[in-house]
Amino acid sequence: MELNHTIHFAADKQCRVTIGSWPEVVAPYGLLLRTIAIVDSKVAASCDLYEYFHEVVVIEGGEGVKSIDVARGLWESLVEVGADRHTLLVGVGGGTVTDLVAFVASTFMRGLKFLLLPTTLLGQVDAAIGGKCGVNLGGYKNMVGAFSLPDEVVCDPQWLRTLPEREWRCGMAEIIKTAIVGDAELFELLENSTLEMVMSDDDLLAEIVARSVAVKCRVVNEDFRESGLRRVLNLGHTMAHAIENRTEQYSHGEAVAVGIAYVARMATDRGELSAEDCGRIVNLLERYGLPTSVELDMESLQEAMMHDKKNKNGEIGWVVPRNIGSMI
Numbered sequence: 273m274e275l276n277h278t279i280h281f282a283a284d285k286q287c288r289v290t291i292g293s294w295p296e297v298v299a300p301y302g303l304l305l306r307t308i309a310i311v312d313s314k315v316a317a318s319c320d321l322y323e324y325f326h327e328v329v330v331i332e333g334g335e336g337v338k339s340i341d342v343a344r345g346l347w348e349s350l351v352e353v354g355a356d357r358h359t360l361l362v363g364v365g366g367g368t369v370t371d372l373v374a375f376v377a378s379t380f381m382r383g384l385k386f387l388l389l390p391t392t393l394l395g396q397v398d399a400a401i402g403g404k405c406g407v408n409l410g411g412y413k414n415m416v417g418a419f420s421l422p423d424e425v426v427c428d429p430q431w432l433r434t435l436p437e438r439e440w441r442c443g444m445a446e447i448i449k450t451a452i453v454g455d456a457e458l459f460e461l462l463e464n465s466t467l468e469m470v471m472s473d474d475d476l477l478a479e480i481v482a483r484s485v486a487v488k489c490r491v492v493n494e495d496f497r498e499s500g501l502r503r504v505l506n507l508g509h510t511m512a513h514a515i516e517n518r519t520e521q522y523s524h525g526e527a528v529a530v531g532i533a534y535v536a537r538m539a540t541d542r543g544e545l546s547a548e549d550c551g552r553i554v555n556l557l558e559r560y561g562l563p564t565s566v567e568l569d570m571e572s573l574q575e576a577m578m579h580d581k582k583n584k585n586g587e588i589g590w591v592v593p594r595n596i597g598s599m600i
């Protein structure tokens with residue numbers, strides 16, 4: 273399995289994605305640039321990062337951190353410590369922290385260099401890869417943000433050792449989504465595995481992460497700004513973002529799982545996905561302990577969906593699977 277990928281943005285900008293140990297990748301940057309790591313507190317508690325970076329700022333991870341107020345606090349701190357164009361920001365945390373740090377780095381002084389070290393499974397297979405960053409606004413997800421690539425992303429499996437089981441499950445939701453849209457073999461591998469196996473078998477985990485990263489990089493390289501193909505990666509997200517808007521009971525990954533199951537059933541009802549494939553999708557989500565339905569008022573969810581970024585002319589846009597493993 274390929275462990276290194278490159279995402280191309282423009283002739284002068286590309287991002288290397290490495291699956292492996294992060295200190296070797298990051299160390300050379302510290303010789304040339306002032307490095308400021310912005311780190312999830314749960315990660316900071318388990319690793320002495322002062323050894324690797326000139327400065328370390330610790331923040332609370334979680335959806336609440338993706339806010340303009342937190343971004344503003346970080347911009348102000350950067351001014352206070354005299355950060356300039358020779359400063360490298362390094363985001364170390366789950367998808368919320370990497371989305372935030374990428375946004376702050378992309379906007380401060382019109383853009384600093386930055387690296388992302390995702391520390392959750394969801395972050396390693398999805399959130400940190402592909403150059404989308406942003407914060408939430410008024411309860412709606414990712415309303416303010418940008419397409420902006422880091423210089424490097426390093427997915428180091430070592431971080432995942434402290435991850436609670438619920439976060440492993442959330443990562444599996446995005447992995448299942450990736451398998452549905454782009455890797456039928458990965459889908460079968462997941463059908464023949466269990467969460468316990470993924471959490472304990474390093475080789476299996478490496479293969480699953482590498483396959484997911486490969487699909488994401490392939491799609492992003494074809495359609496960086498999401499004008500076409502990249503929309504397939506939003507499978508399940510129309511409903512997921514509405515669920516996240518209406519309740520805090522579900523994490524992003526869990527809401528995505530419900531969204532995937534919902535859209536699979538809808539596709540089957542409309543004759544666009546076979547009942548067999550729909551059954552396999554719902555069974556796989558349940559196999560990894562993920563929810564496949566919620567008890568929320570559909571009218572209220574539809575109202576939240578009216579704010580989805582994929583909508584066009586006031587109509588809700590859905591990404592619908594036609595079968596398992598192909599990007600339609």
Ligand SMILES: NC(=O)c1ccc[n+]([C@@H]2O[C@H](COP(=O)([O-])OP(=O)(O)OC[C@H]3O[C@@H](n4cnc5c(N)ncnc54)[C@H](O)[C@@H]3O)[C@@H](O)[C@H]2O)c1
Nearest residue numbers: 314333334366367368391392394398399404431434435524
């Ligand atoms: N930019 C993108 O393309 C993209 C794609 C998918 C998801 N996302 C975003 O990612 C976010 C979800 O990411 P997430 O699931 O990683 O959530 P998260 O960042 O909230 O992390 C989940 C929890 O795990 C903790 N944590 C992080 N690393 C840990 C570690 N190594 N050990 C123990 N605990 C750890 C965090 O503190 C948090 O409590 C959402 O905001 C979603 O919108 C972005």
